[in-house]
Amino acid sequence: MSKTLFEKIWERHVVKSIPGGREVIYIDRHFIHEVTSPQAFAGLKKRGIGLRNIDKTTATADHNVPTLNQHLPIKEELSRTQVAKLVSNCDEFGVELYGLGHEKQGIVHVIGPELGITRPGTTIVCGDSHTSTHGAFGAIAFGIGTSQVEQVMATNCLILTRPKTMRITINGKLKKNVFAKDLILYIISKLSAAGGTGYFVEYAGEAIENLSMEARMTVCNMSIEMGARGGMIAPDQTTIDYLKDKPFAPVTEEAIAFWQSLKTDQGAIFDKEYVFDATDITPMITYGTNPGMGIKVSDSIPAQESERPLQYMGLEAQSSLLGKPVNYVFIGSCTNSRIEDLRIVAEYVKGKRKADNINAFIVPGSKKVEAQAKAEGLDHILQAAGFEFREPGCSACLGMNEDKIPAGEYCVSTSNRNFEGRQGPGSRTFLASPLTAAATAIAGKIVDVSEL
Amino acid sequence: MRAINKLTSTAVPLPLTDIDTDQIIPARFLKAITRDGFGENLFRDWRFKKDGSPIEDFILNNPIYSGEILIAGKNFGCGSSREHAAWAIADYGFSVVVSSFFADIFKGNALNNGIVPITVSEAFLDTIFKTIEQNPKATFSLNLEETSFKNETTGETVLFEIDEYKKNCLIKGYDDLDFLLSLDKEITAFEKQQVVY
Ligand code: SF4
Numbered sequence: 001m002s003k004t005l006f007e008k009i010w011e012r013h014v015v016k017s018i019p020g021g022r023e024v025i026y027i028d029r030h031f032i033h034e035v036t037s038p039q040a041f042a043g044l045k046k047r048g049i050g051l052r053n054i055d056k057t058t059a060t061a062d063h064n065v066p067t068l069n070q071h072l073p074i075k076e077e078l079s080r081t082q083v084a085k086l087v088s089n090c091d092e093f094g095v096e097l098y099g100l101g102h103e104k105q106g107i108v109h110v111i112g113p114e115l116g117i118t119r120p121g122t123t124i125v126c127g128d129s130h131t132s133t134h135g136a137f138g139a140i141a142f143g144i145g146t147s148q149v150e151q152v153m154a155t156n157c158l159i160l161t162r163p164k165t166m167r168i169t170i171n172g173k174l175k176k177n178v179f180a181k182d183l184i185l186y187i188i189s190k191l192s193a194a195g196g197t198g199y200f201v202e203y204a205g206e207a208i209e210n211l212s213m214e215a216r217m218t219v220c221n222m223s224i225e226m227g228a229r230g231g232m233i234a235p236d237q238t239t240i241d242y243l244k245d246k247p248f249a250p251v252t253e254e255a256i257a258f259w260q261s262l263k264t265d266q267g268a269i270f271d272k273e274y275v276f277d278a279t280d281i282t283p284m285i286t287y288g289t290n291p292g293m294g295i296k297v298s299d300s301i302p303a304q305e306s307e308r309p310l311q312y313m314g315l316e317a318q319s320s321l322l323g324k325p326v327n328y329v330f331i332g333s334c335t336n337s338r339i340e341d342l343r344i345v346a347e348y349v350k351g352k353r354k355a356d357n358i359n360a361f362i363v364p365g366s367k368k369v370e371a372q373a374k375a376e377g378l379d380h381i382l383q384a385a386g387f388e389f390r391e392p393g394c395s396a397c398l399g400m401n402e403d404k405i406p407a408g409e410y411c412v413s414t415s416n417r418n419f420e421g422r423q424g425p426g427s428r429t430f431l432a433s434p435l436t437a438a439a440t441a442i443a444g445k446i447v448d449v450s451e452l
Numbered sequence: 453m454r455a456i457n458k459l460t461s462t463a464v465p466l467p468l469t470d471i472d473t474d475q476i477i478p479a480r481f482l483k484a485i486t487r488d489g490f491g492e493n494l495f496r497d498w499r500f501k502k503d504g505s506p507i508e509d510f511i512l513n514n515p516i517y518s519g520e521i522l523i524a525g526k527n528f529g530c531g532s533s534r535e536h537a538a539w540a541i542a543d544y545g546f547s548v549v550v551s552s553f554f555a556d557i558f559k560g561n562a563l564n565n566g567i568v569p570i571t572v573s574e575a576f577l578d579t580i581f582k583t584i585e586q587n588p589k590a591t592f593s594l595n596l597e598e599t600s601f602k603n604e605t606t607g608e609t610v611l612f613e614i615d616e617y618k619k620n621c622l623i624k625g626y627d628d629l630d631f632l633l634s635l636d637k638e639i640t641a642f643e644k645q646q647v648v649y
Contacts, residue, residue, distance in 0.1 A: 015642045016638050020617045024635060026639070026643075035483075035534075038485035038486075042487075043629075081485065082483050082485060119649060127533060127535075128533055129531070129557060131533075145534075146535040147627065148560075148564070148628075151629045151632055154629060155632040155633060159631065193527065194526075194530065197527075227527070227530060227555055227556065229556055250649060254649065255649035290530070308468070398474075398479040399478065400482060400483070417474070419531060421474060421478055421497050422479075425478070
């Protein structure tokens with residue numbers, strides 16, 4: 001029988017079926033970070049048990065870390081305590097930790113792939129919804145809650161209901177200055193913030209196949225923003241080439257042969273299918289308070305939009321965002337903080353200078369990205385343009401560390417969520433691609449990069 | 453985990469759609485290292501001003517409304533995977549959340565923390581909101597064994613869907629980990645035959 005990519009991987013991981021329809025699924029890889037793990041470690045302690053497989057677990061500190069002066073103690077007490085707790089827990093339980101100051105530290109969804117820990121055909125979880133990022137490699141990857149973090153630590157298994165499958169095909173080629181970020185914001189605006197709930201998505205089609213691994217990760221990363229459990233892309237030569245020089249990936253002949261077998265069969269049936277045309281996609285931006293509220297940057301805010309989000313954002317229906325002044329630009333987060341994103345920004349701002357009203361900061365996703373950017377001289381280009389080049393972490397993606405957008409201020413952000421207060425209490429977020437963010441920083445107001 | 457089966461209670465209405473986990477518990481409150489005390493910060497930024505004083509027109513600050521049941525608009529719990537959202541709801545004192553649609557991860561987290569997520573039709577949800585509007589002291593009843601939820605004022609009862617396994621866990625107060633730990637042999641056998649690249 002013809003099978004989807006999702007089914008092929010899922011079925012390889014069924015340990016047991018439970019009457020009533022749930023299945024016990026084996027988890028190959030577990031990433032942990034400081035925020036969603038302490039209660040799980042505490043649970044293990046209470047039961048007097050350890051991790052089932054230490055070598056399948058990798059930890060890092062990212063959500064709470066400052067992005068300036070990382071060599072100094074974290075100023076805020078609760079953040080410092082949580083990061084210290086991660087260190088002591090990893091120490092006690094024997095988990096490999098890439099903590100602050102470690103050359104492999106970074107946002108959990110950036111380091112997994114760049115180290116080659118994320119691999120095709122595996123099941124990957126983390127107590128973080130953007131674990132869907134790892135699906136770019138043709139893995140089943142999804143976010144879990146802390147109780148499940150504890151379950152995976154103790155048993156490497158989860159009890160799950162098999163999600164429905166959805167395929168989103170993007171035919172044709174993306175236009176100039178249209179990026180993976182625009183593509184996914186476009187899809188979410190079409191499906192809405194709940195349109196994918198209950199589904200696991202496979203992205204396919206020419207526009208997807210042409211994306212680099214970095215760009216594929218941007219797409220899969222935001223699958224959760226339409227409610228889907230995860231998103232995935234079948235591995236191909238791009239995937240194999242990416243993995244070739246990664247420290248942990250075994251790019252052996254058998255591995256390659258297996259990875260190449262991981263694709264949806266002809267005739268396999270999805271519970272739902274969408275097909276879009278890449279040429280319909282232009283630079284996108286969100287105007288509201290969920291990622292489904294996105295428009296082409298050249299369009300106006302829909303007339304039928306409800307009051308609350310617009311009131312929060314201080315915007316009016318049917319108005320255009322073009323030319324709107326903003327004071328903050330944030331480039332970073334597990335959506336857009338990889339080397340390719342930094343290169344796009346640096347290339348555009350080279351020789352230019354940010355507008356006076358703008359506070360622009362760019363936060364690499366990991367120590368490796370930071371080092372690579374420095375090796376390429378991108379830090380100097382960015383600093384010369386008036387951008388702050390920070391140290392790796394989640395930063396202003398969520399108002400949890402020192403980097404926050406002040407109440408009432410607008411921020412064009414390359415992150416993934418524009419919820420009320422996401423970037424700090426009262427902050428107002430416009431989600432967009434790194435190029436749109438960079439061009440906004442230079443112009444001091446929102447611009448349409450398709451006209452650059 | 454606490455057990456739950458039958459319950460009759462007044463309810464707190466929150467007729468907003470797409471309530472995300474950042475509203476349920478803002479990120480800055482995720483720094484605790486225990487599971488306790490999250491109820492204080494449930495809906496923090498809707499409930500309290502910056503200086504900590506209550507925002508009077510927010511429903512949780514209105515003493516007329518109380519109870520163990522939270523009634524919310526469509527797509528409740530979207531956003532992050534933070535289980536803290538479920539802890540906050542449970543810690544505040546809710547055992548049941550009723551909506552016409554739940555985000556996946558939230559639903560799973562609720563079930564793992566002794567909260568019963570009940571999905572009802574838009575129409576039924578509307579009548580619940582109307583009932584409470586007319587009488588804030590109106591009561592509603594859950595019977596988990598029978599998977600039914602009743603509006604005591606109108607007498608309307610709906611059957612809701614819940615996975616058999618999860619239902620039993622809730623009624624007995626068991627969690628997934630107890631079950632998974634009992635599968636040690638099967639897991640070991642699985643690991644022996646598995647080839648991972
Ligand atoms: S960058 Fe943002 S979305 Fe990504 S893991 Fe960190 S907080 Fe979550």
